[in-house]
Amino acid sequence: MGSDTTEAAVAAAAHNPDRITVVDHPLVAHKITMLRDETTPSSAFRMLCQEVTLLTAYEALRHLPVHNVPVKTPVAETESPVLSGLAPAIVGILRAGLVMVEAILTLIPHGRVGHLGLYRDPETHQPVEYYRKLPENMDQREVLLVDPMLATGGSAVQALDILTAAGASDIRMLSIIGCPEGIAAVQERHPDVHITLAALDPRLNDQAYIVPGLGDAGDRIYGTK
Numbered sequence: 001m002g003s004d005t006t007e008a009a010v011a012a013a014a015h016n017p018d019r020i021t022v023v024d025h026p027l028v029a030h031k032i033t034m035l036r037d038e039t040t041p042s043s044a045f046r047m048l049c050q051e052v053t054l055l056t057a058y059e060a061l062r063h064l065p066v067h068n069v070p071v072k073t074p075v076a077e078t079e080s081p082v083l084s085g086l087a088p089a090i091v092g093i094l095r096a097g098l099v100m101v102e103a104i105l106t107l108i109p110h111g112r113v114g115h116l117g118l119y120r121d122p123e124t125h126q127p128v129e130y131y132r133k134l135p136e137n138m139d140q141r142e143v144l145l146v147d148p149m150l151a152t153g154g155s156a157v158q159a160l161d162i163l164t165a166a167g168a169s170d171i172r173m174l175s176i177i178g179c180p181e182g183i184a185a186v187q188e189r190h191p192d193v194h195i196t197l198a199a200l201d202p203r204l205n206d207q208a209y210i211v212p213g214l215g216d217a218g219d220r221i222y223g224t225k
Helices: 003-013 026-036 042-060 098-107 154-165 180-189 217-222
Strands: 020-022 066-072 077-083 089-094 112-120 127-133 143-146 171-178 194-200
Touching: 003 020, 026 042, 026 171, 026 194, 042 098, 042 143, 042 171, 042 194, 042 217, 089 098, 089 154, 098 143, 098 171, 112 154, 127 154, 143 154, 154 171, 154 180, 171 180, 180 194
Parallel strands: 020 194, 089 112, 089 143, 143 171, 171 194
Antiparallel strands: 066 077, 112 127
């Protein structure tokens, strides 16, 4: 998807286009195509999810605050930036979000990890919470919520409700694939949350799956049905 097409798709999908970023890069597009392919085995699918997460996380984490510290190189003394404040919190929506958490920890290994267990009721398509474990001092941390698919937005909204109730106020969300319905749901309930996507697909089907999407991310990551 070219930059002009991407910008048009974002503008059409979002109430507030300034709060959504779709990473427009040929490497990301190539890997997304491999993720979509139904013949891609679970082992390759997991690796591709990690690679796409790494490529898009650079953009999602662009806002992290820094301050300068003195450092002596083999050549001279200088000042150079390091991350400021408490370690960022990376919160994964179980179970599919785990693969993204592990990828992001390679970028910020000092990050603190939270887990939210949510599953989609097959009849109502609404999220049901079954597990919650978050780092301390959420009100003092940059928070990155990760889930491969932003579909109906139900799980994302519930997760964001939980994070804000825990005191988090500086939250971003990173997904591999999203659609307009999910973006609209998040922006209606949490308009200050910035969403970063590797791809923006056009719609949901009547089973609430993203089209064309890539199927059930959790099943494809872990080889289950």
